[in-house]
Amino acid sequence: MLSVDGLRKYYDGIRAVDGVTFTIEAEAITTLIGPNGAGKTTLFDLISGFASPDSGSVALEGTDVTHLPPHERAGLGMIRTFQQPRTITRLTVRENLAVAAPDHPGERLAALLIRGGASRRREAAVAERVDGYIELFGLERVADDLAGTLSGGQRKLLEMARALMAEPRLLLLDEPLAGVNPTLARRLEELILRLRDEFGLTVLLIEHDLPAVMRISDRVIALDQGRVIATGSPGDVRSHPAVIDAYLGSDR
Amino acid sequence: MTEILDPQFWFFVAVTAGIYTILGLGLQIQFGFAGLLNFGHVAFMAIGAYTMAILVVKAGLSLWVAAICALVVVVPVSLLVGLPTLRLRADYLAITTLAFAEIVRYVATNEDGLTGGSQGTINLSGPGTTASYNREWLDFVEVVQGWLSPILGDLASRDFVSMLIVWMIALVAIVVLQVLVRSPWGRVLKVIREDEDAAAALGKYVFRFKQQALAIGSLLAAVAGLLHAFQFSFFSPADFVPLVTFNVWMIVILGGTARNWGVPVGAVVFAILYAGTRFLDFAPFSWLDPDERAYLRMIVIGLALILLMVFRPQGILGRRDEMVME
Numbered sequence: 247m248l249s250v251d252g253l254r255k256y257y258d259g260i261r262a263v264d265g266v267t268f269t270i271e272a273e274a275i276t277t278l279i280g281p282n283g284a285g286k287t288t289l290f291d292l293i294s295g296f297a298s299p300d301s302g303s304v305a306l307e308g309t310d311v312t313h314l315p316p317h318e319r320a321g322l323g324m325i326r327t328f329q330q331p332r333t334i335t336r337l338t339v340r341e342n343l344a345v346a347a348p349d350h351p352g353e354r355l356a357a358l359l360i361r362g363g364a365s366r367r368r369e370a371a372v373a374e375r376v377d378g379y380i381e382l383f384g385l386e387r388v389a390d391d392l393a394g395t396l397s398g399g400q401r402k403l404l405e406m407a408r409a410l411m412a413e414p415r416l417l418l419l420d421e422p423l424a425g426v427n428p429t430l431a432r433r434l435e436e437l438i439l440r441l442r443d444e445f446g447l448t449v450l451l452i453e454h455d456l457p458a459v460m461r462i463s464d465r466v467i468a469l470d471q472g473r474v475i476a477t478g479s480p481g482d483v484r485s486h487p488a489v490i491d492a493y494l495g496s497d498r
Numbered sequence: 499m500t501e502i503l504d505p506q507f508w509f510f511v512a513v514t515a516g517i518y519t520i521l522g523l524g525l526q527i528q529f530g531f532a533g534l535l536n537f538g539h540v541a542f543m544a545i546g547a548y549t550m551a552i553l554v555v556k557a558g559l560s561l562w563v564a565a566i567c568a569l570v571v572v573v574p575v576s577l578l579v580g581l582p583t584l585r586l587r588a589d590y591l592a593i594t595t596l597a598f599a600e601i602v603r604y605v606a607t608n609e610d611g612l613t614g615g616s617q618g619t620i621n622l623s624g625p626g627t628t629a630s631y632n633r634e635w636l637d638f639v640e641v642v643q644g645w646l647s648p649i650l651g652d653l654a655s656r657d658f659v660s661m662l663i664v665w666m667i668a669l670v671a672i673v674v675l676q677v678l679v680r681s682p683w684g685r686v687l688k689v690i691r692e693d694e695d696a697a698a699a700l701g702k703y704v705f706r707f708k709q710q711a712l713a714i715g716s717l718l719a720a721v722a723g724l725l726h727a728f729q730f731s732f733f734s735p736a737d738f739v740p741l742v743t744f745n746v747w748m749i750v751i752l753g754g755t756a757r758n759w760g761v762p763v764g765a766v767v768f769a770i771l772y773a774g775t776r777f778l779d780f781a782p783f784s785w786l787d788p789d790e791r792a793y794l795r796m797i798v799i800g801l802a803l804i805l806l807m808v809f810r811p812q813g814i815l816g817r818r819d820e821m822v823m824e
Contacts, residue, residue, distance in 0.1 A: 296695065320701030332696035334689050336756075336820045345685045346700045352682030353702075355710055365682060392819060412700050 247272040247448045248324075248416055253292050253302035255285075262288040264472030265302070270465070275442050275449045277459045279483070280469035281492055286452045287329060289469070290420055293450075294326040295319045306416065321348070323415035327422065329452075331405035335394030339385055340376055342393050342404055346411035347372040379407040382437070399426045406434070410441070417441065419451040423458055431455065435462050460484065468492065502777050509657040513729055515762075515769035516664035517722050521742075522749040522761040523671050524718030529747075530756040531679050532711035533691030535588050538579075538595030539719050539746055541602040542572050544738040546720025547727040548606060548613055554631040555622040561634035565724050569717060576716035577709055584708045599740060606735040618734025619727075635728040639663075660729050667725070668762065671718060675758045678714075687711060688756075748803060754813030756820070763814050771799050 249269040255262050263285045270276040278286045291297035293304055295316035303312040311319050334342050350372065351357040352365030380389050383403045388396060393404060402422065409417060422438065423431045435458055441447040453459050459466060459480060466483040468476040470492040476483045483489055501507050521543060528534040546568045553564035579598055583591045606613045614621035614629070622629035639659045646654035678684050686707055689697045694704050727733050745768065753764025775795035783791060812818050 294699065296699075316695075316698040317701050317703050320699060325701075326699050328695075328699070332693050332699070334692050334696065336692060337685070337688055341685055341688075345682070345689050348701055350682045353686050355683060358678075358681055358683055369682060394820075408700070 247307060248293070248450065249305045250289075250293065251303045251305070253289065253304065254300045255288055255292055255297060256300055257288075261285075261472045263292060263299070266469070266472070266474055267302075268467055268474060268477060270448065270450055272448050273442060273446050274464040275438065275451070275462055276465045276467065277463040277480075278450070278452045278467050278469060279454070279456070279459055279489075280475075283471075284469040284492070285472040286469055287420060288472075290326060290418055290452060294324060294418055320412065323413070324418065325409045325412045325414035325416070326418035327405045327409050327420055329420040329424065331398075331401040333393045333396065333401045333404060335392065337393055339380070339389050339391060339393050339396070339404060340373075343376045343379055343408055343411050344369075344372050346408045347375070348413050375411065379410060383407045384433075399430050402426050402430075402434070406437070410445075414447065416448045416450065419449065419453075421452050421454060423453055423455050431458065438462055456484070505653065506655055506657060507773075509655065509661045511769050511773045512661045512766075513657055513664050514773075515765045516661065516668050517725050517729070518746065518749055518765040518768060519668040519762045520664075520671055520718050520722040520725065521746045522753070522765055523668070523675055523758065524715035524722070525746050525750050526715075526756070526758060526761050527675055527678070527687075527718075528711050528715035530750060531684060531687045531691060532708055533588065534584075534708060534711060534715075535592035536595045536712070536715065537592045537740075537743055538597070538599030538602075539715070540738045540740065540742040541595070541599035542576060542716035542719035543723035543726065543742070544599075544602050544606060544735075545575060546572055546723035547733055547737075550724055551619045551622060551631040551727060551733075552612065555619075555629045561632060564631075568724060569720050572716050572720040573713050576713045580709050580712045584705055584712070596740065596743075599738070599743065603735050603738050606738070614734075616735060618736075619732055630731065632728050632731050636731075660725075664725050664729075667721065671721070672758050672762065679756075679758065683707075683710075748799065751813055752803065752806060754816030757813065757815040757817075760813055760815035767802075767814070768799070771795065771802060 247270055251267050253263050253266045266289060278289065280286055288297065292299050295311070295314055299312065303310055305311065306319070306322055306324055309322065311322065337345070350365070351361065351368055358365055380386055383406070385400065385403060385407070388400060393401070396404060402425070406419065406422060422434055426434065438449060438451070439462055441449060463480045466478065466480050467474060468483050468486065468489045470488070475488040475492060476486040521539065525536060525539050528536045549568035549571050550561070550564045553559045553567055554561055559567070579595060583594045607616050609615070610621070619631060620628055622631070639656055642659045643654050643656070646659065679687070686697060686702050689702070690704050690707055697704050726737065749764035749768050750761060752767060753760025753762070772795055775791070775798050778791060778794060783794065786794070806813070812820070
């Protein structure tokens with residue numbers, strides 16, 4: 247589904263990502279773990295196009311996307327979320343979701359002016375999908391509030407729901423469980439599993455909550471200092487000596 | 499004090515307010531909805547007015563054809579200005595547009611052969627002759643006056659008719675912009691205004707939306723430039739100083755950012771403050787000489803803005819709850 251080959255990104259001599267190679271399988275949940283500063287978010291930026299690599303390549307389903315801007319990668323079905331939810335505070339929750347719908351004829355000025363009907367029909371279909379995600383994520387009570395009034399946890403939910411509205415095939419989630427209360431975190435875990443099982447999505451996530459990672463991941467990739475130090479099943483990676491070293495900081 | 503009661507004087511003020519409304523609507527779509535810092539709005543007003551006048555005087559085109567050509571010219575020019583800057587941070591656009599507007603004004607001042615130079619359009623057909631471009635506009639206004647005077651009598655002056663036309667155009671512009679900002683297209687603009695990365699991550703081509711907002715706003719500035727030229731029958735580079743752009747900024751902020759209906763409100767308040775200070779001819783203002791009193795309007799407008807920002811930072815029609823969002 248996604249293959250990353252020899253990705254490298256240095257910032258002022260710091261090797262943020264230092265030759266990372268891996269592939270992820272379709273309809274599976276793959277998790278990137280690693281201590282702070284291991285290069286996980288930089289890697290996400292490189293995969294989604296928000297940073298460009300010094301060398302290496304990114305391919306989505308065999309298509310080289312290394313030099314495509316973020317919006318074109320999104321157009322190919324690669325949708326990311328951000329660690330700090332990018333809530334559009336002055337739009338309502340509903341609007342935050344609706345704006346993510348892809349290929350909306352009402353977003354093209356010419357189509358809007360010439361074929362207003364197509365835009366309205368699409369908008370009605372979008373509203374229906376929005377309702378579905380509002381229900382799925384339990385945002386009914388705040389659906390018509392400005393998103394700026396949401397709590398941190400609700401913003402996390404909205405961020406994920408909005409990514410789904412964009413009709414992804416590959417979903418990149420940057421710490422979806424961080425900063426969320428334990429009850430909500432369990433619900434999000436369940437949701438992520440359902441995305442794979444019911445929606446057939448491929449998910450790549452960054453997550454620090456190791457017990458959760460063990461529960462939901464099909465495969466785990468451990469990073470340290472910009473390099474892959476272990477990949478495999480959750481159990482294998484957890485007991486891998488290099489991973490234990492990286493987390494406990496011994497033998498450095 | 500009799501002038502303050504003269505409706506004709508206020509019709510004239512209303513024409514200015516209407517032209518500023520159209521200018522303000524252009525900035526509203528750019529800044530209020532797309533978050534673009536355009537500090538050179540007046541440039542597109544100037545390009546619209548000059549293109550029209552030059553085509554009429556030098557190419558002998560009909561005023562109406564020349565006006566349409568002027569509007570057609572402004573769009574690609576605005577896209578060219580956006581091309582190098584819209585992909586960069588917002589402040590680059592601010593600096594570039596400010597510089598661009600000054601370049602336009604300096605070219606208009608120094609290219610005597612093309613623009614009539616610092617003497618303005620009266621010099622368009624060369625020294626010693628008096629050029630005029632708006633015969634057809636004056637004829638048109640006269641025709642409308644002919645329709646209206648049986649009903650309204652002396653009230654139906656030139657300024658009255660101009661006021662009607664300018665405000666009808668302003669009203670159409672408001673309605674069109676309302677439709678646009680409430681459309682899915684407008685929704686994307688609002689996302690871009692708040693967070694470009696979020697928009698890009700959702701697959702929106704941010705640059706295209708910004709270019710479209712810039713072009714629509716510039717088109718409105720050009721319409722305002724044409725109306726300004728029609729109404730005053732003469733203009734010169736001095737009409738397009740940066741202060742005009744900043745007046746428009748004041749109007750947009752005064753009326754309420756991201757509120758289309760706030761623009762006419764801001765423009766009317768601005769025009770009344772601007773014109774009204776001339777009536778401050780009683781003590782203690784009469785102690786100042788008339789020249790000094792003319793500057794009072796800037797103090798009054800400045801004071802009004804400060805008070806507004808203290809008591810109503812969201813503008814007259816703005817929404818407080820949106821203002822405090824993080």
